[in-house]
Amino acid sequence: MSFQQFGLHPDLLEAVHHLSYHEPTPIQQQAIPVALTGRDLIGCAQTGTGKTAAFALPILNKLHPGRGGKIRALILTPTRELAAQINEVFQSLAAHTKIYTAAVYGGVGSPPQARALRLGTDVIVATPGRLLDHLTNGVGRFDALEFLVLDEADRMLDMGFLPDVKRIIARLPQRRQTMMFSATMPKEILQLSHQILQDPANIQIGRQAAPAEGVSQSAYPVAQHLKADLLVALLEVIETERGAAGNMESVLIFARTKVRTERLAHALKQGGFDAALIHGDRTQGQRLAALEGFRNGRYRILVATDIAARGIDVDGISHVINFDVPVTPEDYVHRIGRTARAKAVGEALTLVAPGEESFLAAIQQLIKTKIPRQTVPDFDYSRVFLPRPEGQGRRKKRSEFRGSNGRANSGHRGRTRRGAGRPAFA
Numbered sequence: 001m002s003f004q005q006f007g008l009h010p011d012l013l014e015a016v017h018h019l020s021y022h023e024p025t026p027i028q029q030q031a032i033p034v035a036l037t038g039r040d041l042i043g044c045a046q047t048g049t050g051k052t053a054a055f056a057l058p059i060l061n062k063l064h065p066g067r068g069g070k071i072r073a074l075i076l077t078p079t080r081e082l083a084a085q086i087n088e089v090f091q092s093l094a095a096h097t098k099i100y101t102a103a104v105y106g107g108v109g110s111p112p113q114a115r116a117l118r119l120g121t122d123v124i125v126a127t128p129g130r131l132l133d134h135l136t137n138g139v140g141r142f143d144a145l146e147f148l149v150l151d152e153a154d155r156m157l158d159m160g161f162l163p164d165v166k167r168i169i170a171r172l173p174q175r176r177q178t179m180m181f182s183a184t185m186p187k188e189i190l191q192l193s194h195q196i197l198q199d200p201a202n203i204q205i206g207r208q209a210a211p212a213e214g215v216s217q218s219a220y221p222v223a224q225h226l227k228a229d230l231l232v233a234l235l236e237v238i239e240t241e242r243g244a245a246g247n248m249e250s251v252l253i254f255a256r257t258k259v260r261t262e263r264l265a266h267a268l269k270q271g272g273f274d275a276a277l278i279h280g281d282r283t284q285g286q287r288l289a290a291l292e293g294f295r296n297g298r299y300r301i302l303v304a305t306d307i308a309a310r311g312i313d314v315d316g317i318s319h320v321i322n323f324d325v326p327v328t329p330e331d332y333v334h335r336i337g338r339t340a341r342a343k344a345v346g347e348a349l350t351l352v353a354p355g356e357e358s359f360l361a362a363i364q365q366l367i368k369t370k371i372p373r374q375t376v377p378d379f380d381y382s383r384v385f386l387p388r389p390e391g392q393g394r395r396k397k398r399s400e401f402r403g404s405n406g407r408a409n410s411g412h413r414g415r416t417r418r419g420a421g422r423p424a425f426a
């Protein structure tokens with residue numbers, strides 16, 4: 001996708017080109033077309049994902065060519081630094097237009113800001129406190145305002161800005177386009193949004209703040225070298241429990257690196273579980289085929305990295321298994337958000353090696369939930385690490401990732417002898 005496709009004015013495209021924005025980021029791809037229609041919107045995306053341009057470009061496009069002598073757009077943001085930064089982005093993007101912009105924030109002299117407000121600068125980027133000071137002094141008229149943006153809306157509320165924001169909004173025309181951007185969407189923001197937005201489009205990019213309600217979570221402590229064996233044992237349990245009920249199950253397994261996903265998918269195949277595979281080094285054709293196979297039920301298991309799994313939207317994923325505990329706690333929320341979508345139920349299982357306990361603790365802190373610990377009955381957790389003999393090649397036998405799981409070998413899909421597993425993921 002290119003910026004040309006949005007139908008933006010050539011003056012803006014030239015600025016985009018100078019800034020070396022070669023293609024729109026995901027939030028830009030989704031937010032710009034909606035914003036250009038004039039509809040209110042809530043954009044949920046992390047900082048640093050290009051959301052400033054996502055709202056600045058549609059605004060500038062409407063204000064073009066500028067110099068109307070009235071304040072037509074107001075951007076409210078919680079910190080001075082952000083106000084300055086956003087103003088710079090506006091200035092860069094408006095470089096080939098006559099649109100004027102100014103930042104209004106505390107800690108610096110107010111006369112130049114008052115002048116900008118009086119002159120009717122097209123775009124004002126402000127922190128609420130200083131802007132209210134000016135308004136209280138009778139400086140600044142917003143009757144011609146067309147756009148209001150609340151940037152970092154969650155932080156503004158966290159910092160107790162809500163009363164100030166409400167006082168400012170009370171002075172704005174009701175007829176305007178309002179956009180809110182936030183990394184997370186807590187209840188307060190949603191409530192606020194109902195008060196100030198009209199029929200907003202919701203745009204969600206990336207992580208969500210909290211796990212879906214229908215997900216039941218559990219953690220399986222296990223030595224690193226036994227993880228692959230435990231995973232196979234877990235899959236057998238899932239298969240037995242759910243297979244008996246006749247349910248079609250889809251299991252999404254996350255591993256930390258591309259190499260580990262490759263090895264894991266291979267190990268599962270050897271263990272009798274056919275798995276599709278997605279990660280960033282696979283070709284688009286392979287990725288599409290894997291996803292399609294997972295969607296249509298040809299593969300019940302998909303092994304993925306975080307990066308490749310982002311954006312995966314498959315109905316009916318019953319289990320998400322974290323073969324590795326995600327290092328970034330938000331990734332956990334993102335991963336397990338793949339199951340229990342659209343109010344369905346699902347299970348999230350996390351294999352935790354002793355060295356990963358601190359990552360699990362960070363996750364529990366983020367989601368404010370203690371994840372119950374489980375064990376797989378009959379699994380032999382005591383098997384020791386058996387170093388691979390010198391000079392022995394990798395993975396000669398089908399049993400490499402199979403160990404003594406303590407379960408009678410059912411002959412399931414031709415899996416082989418017990419106790420032959422080696423530490424593939426140590």
Ligand code: AMP
Nearest residue numbers: 021022023024025047048049050051052
């Ligand atoms: P923001 O989330 O708006 O703070 O943007 C984060 C960084 O991404 C800034 O340095 C922007 O200049 C940059 N940026 C925004 N949009 C794009 C784009 N389409 N391509 C490349 N960089 C971008």
